Amino acid sequence: MTLLTIDRISKRYGHVQALQNISLDVAAGSRTAVVGPSGSGKTTLLRIIAGFEQPDGGQVTLDGELLADGPVAVPAHKRGIGIVSQDGALFPHLSVADNIGFGFERGAPDRERRIIDLLDMVELDRNMLIRRPHQLSGGQQQRVALARALGRKPRLMLLDEPFSALDTGLRENMRKAVARVLQSAGITAILVTHDQAEALSFADQVAVLREGRLIQAGSPQSVYLQPLDRETALFLGDAVMLPAVARNGFADCALGRVAVDVGHQGKVEIMLRPEQIRVVPDQSEQTYRGRVVEVEFGGATCTVAVSLEGVALPPIMIKTSSVALPSQGDRVRLDIAGKAHVFGNR
Numbered sequence: 001m002t003l004l005t006i007d008r009i010s011k012r013y014g015h016v017q018a019l020q021n022i023s024l025d026v027a028a029g030s031r032t033a034v035v036g037p038s039g040s041g042k043t044t045l046l047r048i049i050a051g052f053e054q055p056d057g058g059q060v061t062l063d064g065e066l067l068a069d070g071p072v073a074v075p076a077h078k079r080g081i082g083i084v085s086q087d088g089a090l091f092p093h094l095s096v097a098d099n100i101g102f103g104f105e106r107g108a109p110d111r112e113r114r115i116i117d118l119l120d121m122v123e124l125d126r127n128m129l130i131r132r133p134h135q136l137s138g139g140q141q142q143r144v145a146l147a148r149a150l151g152r153k154p155r156l157m158l159l160d161e162p163f164s165a166l167d168t169g170l171r172e173n174m175r176k177a178v179a180r181v182l183q184s185a186g187i188t189a190i191l192v193t194h195d196q197a198e199a200l201s202f203a204d205q206v207a208v209l210r211e212g213r214l215i216q217a218g219s220p221q222s223v224y225l226q227p228l229d230r231e232t233a234l235f236l237g238d239a240v241m242l243p244a245v246a247r248n249g250f251a252d253c254a255l256g257r258v259a260v261d262v263g264h265q266g267k268v269e270i271m272l273r274p275e276q277i278r279v280v281p282d283q284s285e286q287t288y289r290g291r292v293v294e295v296e297f298g299g300a301t302c303t304v305a306v307s308l309e310g311v312a313l314p315p316i317m318i319k320t321s322s323v324a325l326p327s328q329g330d331r332v333r334l335d336i337a338g339k340a341h342v343f344g345n346r
């Protein structure tokens with residue numbers, strides 16, 4: 001079931017077309033990540049959903065209720081939408097308890113119980129209740145902000161770069177914790193992030209924006225492995241792109257013959273993710289494909305650059321584990337796992 005429908009939304013600021021004809025459905029109980037380069041319109045889209053901006057055209061519908069359409073504009077505080085932003089935006093003069101309980105009726109008999117339940121939900125210790133925000137770490141502050149937003153029982157939660165101020169390890173923990181909390185509360189969420197890996201691991205649906213347009217929306221697997229175009233492919237991760245000739249479910253390229261989806265014919269461009277490529281030492285004149293020109297040791301993930309024999313292409317950069325790294329000058333072939341993705345031409 002669809003909870004949120006964004007239908008042909010456009011927004012212009014002076015000469016800047018911030019959003020152009022955006023349509024996106026968000027399923028109830030799901031998590032959507034919106035990604036895109038800086039200035040692509042992510043924040044504008046979130047602000048329109050929240051009700052802080054009115055679109056120039058198009059509609060926003062939440063759970064069957066029209067929130068924005070021409071002159072119709074349900075005010076932000078009546079939309080039932082929760083927001084957690086980058087800085088958490090806690091009230092500095094209030095305790096954790098009062099931050100979480102902000103908006104609850106003062107004398108309500110179950111006020112304390114509800115605050116404690118929310119604190120438990122975001123996995124914070126009860127001795128934090130009397131602290132002020134400045135006595136908490138960044139991650140703890142984000143949890144309080146999440147608890148406060150959850151306390152209002154939102155129909156939809158908007159997460160605007162909520163993890164970006166946290167360092168890597170904590171960021172990953174928080175991402176998992178937030179996904180867990182949202183899932184157990186059955187709350188639909190939209191996350192805006194600059195971190196592609198974060199988007200791919202957090203979401204059921206990834207929406208890619210570029211210059212105010214929605215380029216592609218789909219499962220993390222589909223946008224990563226079957227990106228619509230080169231730019232999207234490179235935005236979501238490293239990619240090896242090669243010219244090839246396709247026929248009957250295979251493509252011949254500088255790496256040899258690789259599997260592709262059936263239906264592509266003739267000259268095409270294929271894409272492989274570097275982790276699909278395995279560097280194999282190969283001395284055979286018949287099967288070796290190139291030479292290692294550079295090896296960069298990087299701990300868990302190392303990079304091997306292979307210059308292909310007889311092909312006027314820049315060296316191919318392959319991510320590999322540190323186990324059995326080849327050496328500079330080694331002759332190698334490149335084995336491919338899975339299918340290569342073919343752009344267009346079908």
Ligand SMILES: Nc1ncnc2c1ncn2[C@@H]1O[C@H](COP(=O)(O)OP(=O)(O)OP(=O)(O)O)[C@@H](O)[C@H]1O
Pocket residue numbers: 013014016017018036037038039040041042043044045
């Ligand atoms: N209030 C405003 N007035 C004028 N232009 C604006 C306003 N808000 C956004 N813009 C412009 O609209 C475009 C989209 O901005 P938006 O903030 O939505 O992008 P973004 O993808 O969130 O960027 P970032 O990743 O840098 O946060 C940009 O060109 C921006 O300069």
